[in-house]
Amino acid sequence: MTIASYGEDIYQRFEYLDSDAAKALMKLIYSARNDGVWIVSVSAFRDVERQRLLFENQVERRGSIEAASKISAPPGYSEHHTGLTVDLADGRFPKQDITSQFENTDAFRWLQKNAEKFGFEMSFPAENKQGVMYEPWHWRFVGSENARAIFAKAKNLF
Template identity: 50%
Template sequence: MPIPNDIPVAQRVSDPQKDGQSAQHKTGSTNPVMRSLRAVPWWGYGLAVIAFLTPLITTRLLFVFSELSHNKSVAVSQTAQPQTSQPQASPSPLPDLTASKPQPTVTTPPEPIADSQPSNGASVMFGHFAYEEAPANTLRPISRAGDGYEIKLRDAAAKSYLSMVEAARAEGIDLVAISGFRSKEDQRQLFYDISRERNQTPAQRAQVSAPPGYSEHHTGYAVDVGDGTNPSTNLSPSFDKTVAFQWLEKNAARFSFELSFPPNNSQGVMYEPWHWRFVGDDQSLATFYKRRNSTTSGNPSSFTAPSAR
């Protein structure tokens, strides 16, 4: 007698009436799909799920990585963009922006010594410094020469000189003004005309008279002083033997006058005891002392000993 496993499959499937309800109970279902699903082991379902989800997960990961890469590229581009575009967007350098703009005019007051540079550019000639003429409206008379010529000084110097004369007269000293302000034209005649008459070279003439443009008398601060009781010593080194000179030596500084060319002076100019200059205000002090070092050669012995007249 055959056992159930020996019965042909076709017979077992196609003969439900023999088995009746018991066959149906043994198989549990006549649906082949259900029977197939029941025949799959549990781990098969896991593999199926993994196989189904793998493409989805892979696609999502690729999308995420792509987004991250894109965002990183955008951030790098934004960071680098200002560096590459800055030279084009930056404003032009300041000189280019202001070159076409009118610059404000700054008015600088003229320096008191500015008139010490003559038109020919030289600042020293035969030991004499260069000076410009004092303006006519700054001059006032201090005395009158025998021929009626008015001897003038700048206002401040004139006031101080007249006070000095009065103080000397009170002590029995007669100070006489021999020469004060001289224009360049006056100095030109004094220098060239007399040098031709006496057959003198410029260097020889400069020993007794400064070239035009180089006399302290142009400034209106210098005055040649004589002794009224001893006129023979006028404009002579022997003037230092007179009572007038001795009084000036002791008292001139009280009136802001000083000897321009004492013995062995740094300019190398001949000793002139009669030649005094006013240094009693800012203008006069700057005229004679400002930038003096820059215009002095520093070697007085190299000068031909001239006169500052």
């Protein structure tokens, strides 16, 4: 289900989520707006080829597959492949999307207090069991039985 458009002109892309996750996200976004907070989706479903390009870019920037894996999932292993994960930003601070500075926004503070009500949780909090870099912008939908089953293994590591 289409949930958003991000970018303009040749950089414009459309974002997609599983229908249950998309409906929950729309409810979350409108609830936040009612509270004066502007949450926007900047990245959702990714196919394996798109993830391959992102991962290869990180390998080049970081110098190794191991270092890149702390920043970006290898193709075939990204939560974005499930259609249940979305990267969120504060619409008032677009330059802070997909950065740790997102944690200093009203959108992040609102998500910490309210995301669970809509079936979302932060995938990679600080010092997460998976050893993935802290990503305050990266949220997964766990509000359905199917979604909980998909992420159960990641949540119960170690």
